[in-house]
Amino acid sequence: MAPSLQPAPRISMVAGETSGDLLAGLLLDGLQAQWPGVAGQGIGGPQMQRRGFTAWWPSERLAVHGYSVELLRRLWGIVQIRKQLRRRLLADPPQVFIGVDAPDFNLGLEFDLRAGGIKTVHFVCPSIWAWRAERIEKIKRSADHVLCIFPFEPALLARHGIAATYVGHPLANVIPMQPDREAARARLGMAPGDEVLAILPGSRSAEVDYIAAPFLRAAALLRQARPALRMVIPAVPALRARIEQVVRECGMAEAVQVVEGQSHTVLAACDCTLIASGTATLEAALFKRPMVIGYHMHPISWRLMRRKQLQPWVGLPNILCGEFVVPELIQDAATPEALAAAVTQWLDAPTQSPDTLAVLEQRFTALHETLRRDTPRLAADAIQKILAA
Structure with missing residues (x-):
């Protein structure tokens, strides 16, 4: 210019x-x-x-x-x-x-x-x-x-x-069309063959208050079934201490790596992400990563929001694709058990349903090209x- x-x-x-x-x-x-x-x-x-x-x-x-x-x-x-x-x-x-x-x-x-x-x-x-x-x-x-x-x-x-x-969308130019997973893992101290779950419980204080605990309890269930699973949370600097407190309260201090910022590095490194609804879900889609979208808010806020909702989807990837390409577990549906089960399906997909992953990557690549x-x-x-x- x-x-x-x-x-x-x-x-x-x-x-x-x-x-x-x-x-x-x-x-x-x-x-x-x-x-x-x-x-x-x-x-x-x-x-x-x-x-x-x-x-x-x-x-x-x-x-x-x-x-x-x-x-x-x-x-x-x-x-x-x-x-x-x-x-x-x-x-x-x-x-x-x-x-x-x-x-x-x-x-x-x-x-x-x-x-x-x-x-x-x-x-x-x-x-x-x-x-x-x-x-x-x-x-x-x-x-x-x-x-x-x-x-x-x-x-x-x-x-x-x-x-x-x-x-x-500005993020479509910031995020590479083909993210380098191995380089991102190296920056986080992870091995190329690790199975990695990114946990993103939101960038607002109240989101962390409502969402972090169910996400961490789901992570604990996943850890029981998959002891080698690497889990990492990219924390907004102002919320890092609060997130680390929730991690400790859920008994996951030894299992979850909390890093300050670096959300793009974490999304590039992961196999799947458990993620709060918001702009971060679009970032995950641009990184071509499978995800489980979860959200929880005060019951009064939820009732008011539902009255004004015009579409069946909450997550941006689903809205932009016009269908449920990734699961959404919102409010009462966002239980630790349901969240863990949905994440497990994605983590098992490389061996049990690789075509599902390929189709999702194609959809997200097409979305990326449209927004770039x-x-x-x-x-x-x-x-x-x-x-x-």
């Missing part, structure tokens, strides 16, 4: 949680190729700060689980952050505001900023095709433009008069056009 001759625009960004920080960091790569020196300010995490972004608040301050009881516990602090940020941006306006995911926080903020004359971009279309379809009107009022990571989304938004651009675009360049080009309009 040839750098623009125009001076770097003043931008503000808000990214919530680990996944949003990753996406925003990749977007900054494209913006900095277009405008060397652009950095931005607002709410962000370590990936953004590594690229020069000034974080007035860290991304994890916006991380919540569910949208009822857990949200209410932290609602006051989040509302105050948004009020302070709104005042700050309206008093000293950027040329463009980019809200990265976190729609509950960003769409309301974008509405106010747009009303104040600031151009607004929302990066990652809220999953109105999966649940909460009523959000479409809020998107229309809030965003001048939406950057979409799935190819079917721009046409859906266009039907409602919302300008949008498909930019591909030059996301940083396409996103930066779209933002440049918005600024020039």
